[in-house]
Amino acid sequence: MSKIHAYNTVRSFYRNQRFANDVFPYIERSLHLSITGFTSSIWMIRNSATLLLSTIVQRIFGPSKTKDGEENLSKKNSMTSREFFNKYPSLFHLFYQQLQQTTRTRSSIESLSSSCLFAILLILRRLYPSPLDGIDCSLTLDKLLPFVIKCEESPLLRIREHSSKALLALIHHDQYSTIINQQISQLMKQPKDKIRQNTLHGRLLQINAIFESMKKNHLQFTFNSSLNLQDMLSSLEWCIYQNNCSLTQYCYLELLYNIHCQIASNDLTNSIIHYMSNILKTADKVTIGSDDLTRILTRLIIRLEYVDAQFKLFMFVEQTRTELSFVETLLSENNLSLFENNLRQWVTDLLLTMDLFNEQLYTKACELLLKIIDKTHNYERLTRRIVELIEKLRRPMSLAASFCLISELLPLCSSSKNNDDDLIKLVYDRMNDFVNGESNDECACAILNLLSKARSCLYNSCNAERKCHYWGLILKLSSFPSDAVRETFIKVIPLIIDDQRLSGVFGANCYLTQNVLFEYFTCDALLYSTSDLFVNLVLNLFIDLLREINSSDEGEEEIRLDRRLWPSSEGYNNVFVTQNESCDHYCACYGKHLLSALEKILGKSSKVNIDKTIAMIRDQCNRLIDIQTEAYNRFLIRQRSTVRLNLMIEFLRITHSLQGIQLEKLPQQWTSHY
Numbered sequence: 001m002s003k004i005h006a007y008n009t010v011r012s013f014y015r016n017q018r019f020a021n022d023v024f025p026y027i028e029r030s031l032h033l034s035i036t037g038f039t040s041s042i043w044m045i046r047n048s049a050t051l052l053l054s055t056i057v058q059r060i061f062g063p064s065k066t067k068d069g070e071e072n073l074s075k076k077n078s079m080t081s082r083e084f085f086n087k088y089p090s091l092f093h094l095f096y097q098q099l100q101q102t103t104r105t106r107s108s109i110e111s112l113s114s115s116c117l118f119a120i121l122l123i124l125r126r127l128y129p130s131p132l133d134g135i136d137c138s139l140t141l142d143k144l145l146p147f148v149i150k151c152e153e154s155p156l157l158r159i160r161e162h163s164s165k166a167l168l169a170l171i172h173h174d175q176y177s178t179i180i181n182q183q184i185s186q187l188m189k190q191p192k193d194k195i196r197q198n199t200l201h202g203r204l205l206q207i208n209a210i211f212e213s214m215k216k217n218h219l220q221f222t223f224n225s226s227l228n229l230q231d232m233l234s235s236l237e238w239c240i241y242q243n244n245c246s247l248t249q250y251c252y253l254e255l256l257y258n259i260h261c262q263i264a265s266n267d268l269t270n271s272i273i274h275y276m277s278n279i280l281k282t283a284d285k286v287t288i289g290s291d292d293l294t295r296i297l298t299r300l301i302i303r304l305e306y307v308d309a310q311f312k313l314f315m316f317v318e319q320t321r322t323e324l325s326f327v328e329t330l331l332s333e334n335n336l337s338l339f340e341n342n343l344r345q346w347v348t349d350l351l352l353t354m355d356l357f358n359e360q361l362y363t364k365a366c367e368l369l370l371k372i373i374d375k376t377h378n379y380e381r382l383t384r385r386i387v388e389l390i391e392k393l394r395r396p397m398s399l400a401a402s403f404c405l406i407s408e409l410l411p412l413c414s415s416s417k418n419n420d421d422d423l424i425k426l427v428y429d430r431m432n433d434f435v436n437g438e439s440n441d442e443c444a445c446a447i448l449n450l451l452s453k454a455r456s457c458l459y460n461s462c463n464a465e466r467k468c469h470y471w472g473l474i475l476k477l478s479s480f481p482s483d484a485v486r487e488t489f490i491k492v493i494p495l496i497i498d499d500q501r502l503s504g505v506f507g508a509n510c511y512l513t514q515n516v517l518f519e520y521f522t523c524d525a526l527l528y529s530t531s532d533l534f535v536n537l538v539l540n541l542f543i544d545l546l547r548e549i550n551s552s553d554e555g556e557e558e559i560r561l562d563r564r565l566w567p568s569s570e571g572y573n574n575v576f577v578t579q580n581e582s583c584d585h586y587c588a589c590y591g592k593h594l595l596s597a598l599e600k601i602l603g604k605s606s607k608v609n610i611d612k613t614i615a616m617i618r619d620q621c622n623r624l625i626d627i628q629t630e631a632y633n634r635f636l637i638r639q640r641s642t643v644r645l646n647l648m649i650e651f652l653r654i655t656h657s658l659q660g661i662q663l664e665k666l667p668q669q670w671t672s673h674y
Helices: 002-015 024-037 043-061 081-087 089-102 112-124 145-153 157-169 173-189 197-216 229-236 246-262 266-281 290-304 307-320 323-332 337-353 359-372 380-390 396-412 417-436 441-453 464-478 483-496 510-525 532-551 579-604 611-633 639-654
Strands: none
Touching (some): 002 024, 002 043, 024 043, 043 112, 089 112, 089 145, 112 145, 145 157, 145 197, 157 197, 173 197, 197 246, 246 266, 266 290, 266 307, 307 323, 307 337, 337 380, 359 396, 380 396, 396 417, 396 441, 417 441, 464 483, 464 532, 510 579, 532 639, 579 639
């Protein structure tokens, strides 16, 4: 137990930024401690050694700069092998010793002590060759190369995978073709009944990793004089026909795919087609690696433009339940023109029939249909299905994908007027459910794009209710505090409202953009003799604003009277105000816009009954005046409470309901303009 605590104590030093410089001289000893801990027979020690290793690796190479972490390492998380071993020279000899011991025989590779290979390969894969390698004879990386290649025989999948990545740190670009030829030749010489699946898998992984690096660096592969493509195909065809392991079948097809990208050959194309046909017929025998097999089959069919295999591939995907891998692969491919019609039908059927057990698959399917959508097709049935599914979705990405898809499908729906009204109402209900519920930037931006792209359907100049729903969403989204939503709002509004003031410098200011927005909203509201819908809309938005200001007031710091209470009105991004004050000012500006619109609408439509709202706000206003007066007397006030009070007093002024409001209790500078 004391050893475990010691590991965790050492780890805590490396995690603490205050000791960053102090622990630097001990990195080599700590790595040695971690690597040797992997060979312990006690699981808790191995676990502590793993945690220590991850912390030290992060301290050496920095936190991951990519989303997928270990899969695609950034150059910022790497360094040259020469630089690394010059910083930590004793590690070279440690790595050499451990690799030599654990890869000496097959039994040593399969023993528990081989676990330390994982730690060594994890570090080696973060290195890349230096042009100066070999100048210092004591640190010649060629010494490590045969041992890393030998790791292909490990029974541990992760060690085989890491060995294929670590191999790239030990060889230069001019050695790529040579290593590939050597590996393929050795594979061809071994009898199929003598080679183990682990070894076959590890070797193919290493070859494919080199091919992937060649593709990134735009390098060309060539067979050497002692090896040709036809011999390879005939010698290794057993990897498909006499091999029951789906994982190694995938790796061999990946190898053929990489070669096909480098060398154009009819023999290779015909062989690949035969291999694919054989695998597609035996979907019931696929076990481990079905997702990888689906990916490579999809990529090969698209590359070879093998249109006849489409329906076989669809059946294979359904039988192996690998729809997610299939859709993700299609999203990464660009040349889908030959397959669009059948793919479009397949994705549409998938969305119509699928449940939401896998929201990730649903999201990717929506993205794929967006990519291959047919602008001439009627998607009313699918649109209704998507609208129904939105209620059951939980992930923000799924909601955003749904709204993005609806923005493209809705204008393509053609139905009778009653059905159309019903569908539009459902879409508005789903958007309002989100906007009035938990907010998410990605979904809010998707709804803004939906309001823009499907405006011809959602905004009907002859339908006051639709207009009111449309403006309600626009006004609510215009008040979102998120920078991402505001940026989308500024981009989308000029597409909705054709006004020169929304372009150029003025269009980039959300405050000025909102001025223009409320002008058009008020004009729309004044077109109707009865404006109950629009008055109720403004009242609901205003009450929501007051509620949001009140809910944000509880945890806010108190500020003194010498701080500015009401920032200047040039815009919410005033450099002379603090972040909280600018946010409060934005709330005040939005509230003023709402009240200005309400005043104009009420001036034309005096029959609207808002007595209940007036009574509620009058009661809240008097209570807040008492609170603010006491805060003022104590020389401590709350900024947001002041904003809220001013908005309520302004509302009562435009509704001619200031009677009974105890304004005399407030400081004179607060009430002089009333």
